[in-house]
Amino acid sequence: MAATRTFSIIKPDATRRNLTGAVTKMLEDAGLRVVASKRIQMSREQAEGFYDVHRERPFFGELVDFMISGPVVVQVLEGENAVKANRDVMGATNPADADEGTIRKTYAESIEANSVHGSDSEENAANEIKFFFNDDELVG
Ligand code: ATP
Numbered sequence: 414m415a416a417t418r419t420f421s422i423i424k425p426d427a428t429r430r431n432l433t434g435a436v437t438k439m440l441e442d443a444g445l446r447v448v449a450s451k452r453i454q455m456s457r458e459q460a461e462g463f464y465d466v467h468r469e470r471p472f473f474g475e476l477v478d479f480m481i482s483g484p485v486v487v488q489v490l491e492g493e494n495a496v497k498a499n500r501d502v503m504g505a506t507n508p509a510d511a512d513e514g515t516i517r518k519t520y521a522e523s524i525e526a527n528s529v530h531g532s533d534s535e536e537n538a539a540n541e542i543k544f545f546f547n548d549d550e551l552v553g
Pocket residue numbers: 467472476505506524525526527529530531532533
């Protein structure tokens with residue numbers, strides 16, 4: 414099967430606790446390859462734009478505040494069935510519901526500060542990659 418791509422964010426709760434490497438290791442151990450990566454401070458406008466689908470949800474304001482509370486690491490991951498492989502290793506949104514061995518079970522602090530984002534479809538992955546990366550930053 415051909416390799417596909419997905420988009421990942423290591424969230425501020427994880428960068429704050431110096432877990433960038435530990436989280437990336439779990440992604441790599443799940444068969445995903447980091448083909449682009451950069452540490453950025455998101456602006457409020459960027460965070461609001463990225464989470465636009467959640468604008469009407471009650472937690473939107475807090476989520477945006479959290480996502481700009483410190484640096485994040487945005488990454489493009491490549492591998493077989495990358496969207497699903499990443500979602501599987503991330504675990505459930507709420508760490509209390511996440512399976513043993515997942516990133517969120519291992520590291521997440523709460524349903525909001527849950528250490529990682531991962532695209533939920535190939536279509537969203539392509540859009541999210543474009544939101545943060547230029548083509549010449551995808552070096553393979
Ligand atoms: P992500 O999109 O970050 O990969 P997800 O797809 O598992 O996570 P979504 O339902 O898309 O979860 O929610 C997006 C993010 O919003 C969650 O990762 C979490 O940080 C936050 N969030 C979701 N539900 C809640 C909630 N009930 N209270 C506070 N924050 C929440």
